[in-house]
Amino acid sequence: xxxxxxxxxxxxxxxEQENHETPRSDESPEELCQQMISxxxxxxxxxxxxxxxxLAQAETRAEKxxxxxxxxxxxxxxxxxxxxxxxxxxxxxxxxxxxxxxEEDGEPPLPQDEEIEETPLFPEKIGKKESAMKERIIEGPxxxxxxxxxxxxxxxxxxxxxxxxxxxxxSQREKLAAxxxxxxxxxxxxxxxxxxxxxxxxxxxxxSQSTEANSIAERVSMSSELSEQDAQDERxxxxxxxxxxxNVKVLKEKxxxxxxxxxAVEKERxxxxxxxxxxxxxxxxxxxxxxxxxxEGAGFRHDENYSNVSTETTYEDDLDxxxxxxxxxxxxxxxxxxxxxxxxxxSGFLLGGGQIGEAGNMxxxxxxxxxxxxxxxxxxxxxxxxxDKVVSKKGNEYMNELVINNPEVFxxxxxxxxxxxxxxxxxxxxxxxxxxxxxxxxxSTDPLKLKSIVDGYRKRFAVAGERGMPLYIITATxxxxxxxxINENGTVEIGKQLTPEEVANGRAGLPPEKRKxxxxxxxxxxxxxxxxxxxxxxxxxxKI
Amino acid sequence: xxxEIEKYKQAWxxxxxxxxxxxxxxxxxxxxxxxxxxxxxxxxxxxxxxxxGQRTSNN
Numbered sequence: 186x187x188x189x190x191x192x193x194x195x196x197x198x199x200x201e202q203e204n205h206e207t208p209r210s211d212e213s214p215e216e217l218c219q220q221m222i223s224x225x226x227x228x229x230x231x232x233x234x235x236x237x238x239x240l241a242q243a244e245t246r247a248e249k250x251x252x253x254x255x256x257x258x259x260x261x262x263x264x265x266x267x268x269x270x271x272x273x274x275x276x277x278x279x280x281x282x283x284x285x286x287x288e289e290d291g292e293p294p295l296p297q298d299e300e301i302e303e304t305p306l307f308p309e310k311i312g313k314k315e316s317a318m319k320e321r322i323i324e325g326p327x328x329x330x331x332x333x334x335x336x337x338x339x340x341x342x343x344x345x346x347x348x349x350x351x352x353x354x355x356s357q358r359e360k361l362a363a364x365x366x367x368x369x370x371x372x373x374x375x376x377x378x379x380x381x382x383x384x385x386x387x388x389x390x391x392x393s394q395s396t397e398a399n400s401i402a403e404r405v406s407m408s409s410e411l412s413e414q415d416a417q418d419e420r421x422x423x424x425x426x427x428x429x430x431x432n433v434k435v436l437k438e439k440x441x442x443x444x445x446x447x448x449a450v451e452k453e454r455x456x457x458x459x460x461x462x463x464x465x466x467x468x469x470x471x472x473x474x475x476x477x478x479x480x481e482g483a484g485f486r487h488d489e490n491y492s493n494v495s496t497e498t499t500y501e502d503d504l505d506x507x508x509x510x511x512x513x514x515x516x517x518x519x520x521x522x523x524x525x526x527x528x529x530x531x532s533g534f535l536l537g538g539g540q541i542g543e544a545g546n547m548x549x550x551x552x553x554x555x556x557x558x559x560x561x562x563x564x565x566x567x568x569x570x571x572x573d574k575v576v577s578k579k580g581n582e583y584m585n586e587l588v589i590n591n592p593e594v595f596x597x598x599x600x601x602x603x604x605x606x607x608x609x610x611x612x613x614x615x616x617x618x619x620x621x622x623x624x625x626x627x628x629s630t631d632p633l634k635l636k637s638i639v640d641g642y643r644k645r646f647a648v649a650g651e652r653g654m655p656l657y658i659i660t661a662t663x664x665x666x667x668x669x670x671i672n673e674n675g676t677v678e679i680g681k682q683l684t685p686e687e688v689a690n691g692r693a694g695l696p697p698e699k700r701k702x703x704x705x706x707x708x709x710x711x712x713x714x715x716x717x718x719x720x721x722x723x724x725x726x727x728k729i
Numbered sequence: 730x731x732x733e734i735e736k737y738k739q740a741w742x743x744x745x746x747x748x749x750x751x752x753x754x755x756x757x758x759x760x761x762x763x764x765x766x767x768x769x770x771x772x773x774x775x776x777x778x779x780x781x782g783q784r785t786s787n788n
Binding site (some may be wrong): 214217218221225227229232235236239245246247250251252253254255258259261262265268270272273275279280664 | 752765770
């Protein structure tokens, strides 16, 4: 056993010694601030690079000794660099560089023109935040050959088969040697063999066994890890074999079985990959979104006939259920630039991961059968072809419905609309009617109504932001932009536009530890209507 | 020391504590990984011994 990596290095190299001292600066707060910015960058970069080295070392060791790294451990290790980034972002947030003395002490700079004066200041500063979702490695949807699949999924079994082939070859060679000496003896006493019948019999035996041995030789060269030269040697060796064909048959069957198994696993993996949100979004250039119903009552939120949670469940709990249990949900696809319909409600999730089950061009009336099962009466899982047709269909009169299993959240969005002047209004253009005197609507200015819209909008984003979700707005034409903040007059400040490709390749789903923590809190609140749902929820958390 | 510098000092300490806790977690994760490696190797040795025993008894 290789023990060289069995323990963790505890002695640190001098350059790795932690520096808990505050960067020294006797000059000024500005210089101290700059020093902390640069030191923290070095420190977090070092940490990230060490994490990458640690993982690489573990992977090398695993490969060398035919071991596997526990996926949870690997995931946890891969998450650490993002946490280091988060720690640094927090530091930078807290040590914002102070204003230069002339701005700090003097009069505030005057607006350059009237337009600036019109732009209200943010009463709260949100800006762009780092996503707390986990990083992902997205696998390409390439169908592997049987040989590649065998190497990838059944490396251990493949190795054993190769050993069996070698063992058989050795045994055949020994038999050949024995037989050869018998034949030589026969040749020596040829006169006593009665000529032709003996030669003929031996020839037939040689021919049939050599043919079979050649066919195995082809399989061996394809199935083992041998180099071309080794494979050639194998062919030559095997073509010389004269063997008991029973063992050969068993081996052939084993090889066929091995490849059939590898092929089946690969086909299943290929189907799973192609129905994953990451690939569906990229293939079709669509977003997949899940909206929140905020209206209470029959047919709406927490309906006792359809919902598995009680009416006591809060908006915050709804978000937490999604992030923690990743339950099967209904969602819709939207094409950037297409004015497609969506479910009711102003807010929802931009999904970044998960698997598509059923798919239909309109509401399929699916029902949650349990936390991890949602289906319609038919419950037919859509083919990849159908999924692509449904999600990319333009000019849809209705919102389409996709059942998403194990959904992973990329971000949180609220609805917004752009007016002719390019201003973006929270929720919809109605907000403008409460904000301004709009020609044709009379004096619709209503400060109370406007305040309630702005407060609600702000609160939803605050709740989502606290949970580490990046924040976005989605327009009527289904364009998605970073949300930076909302002004008191109901207009929204936005950042960069988001593409489906960025969602497909970005962070999604909370890290496992966080999911567990939130899940346990929800279990304690006992929000589920039925005991069996409570138990299922507990089971989900136990298995994370 | 100015209030500003005190604020910076606290933020820096918080950052250092966070990095130290991340390093501790990394060390625990690595310890877990290598512990599981050892378990896997032991398991494979046990299996081989068992198989050898069976072969011997069959012979």
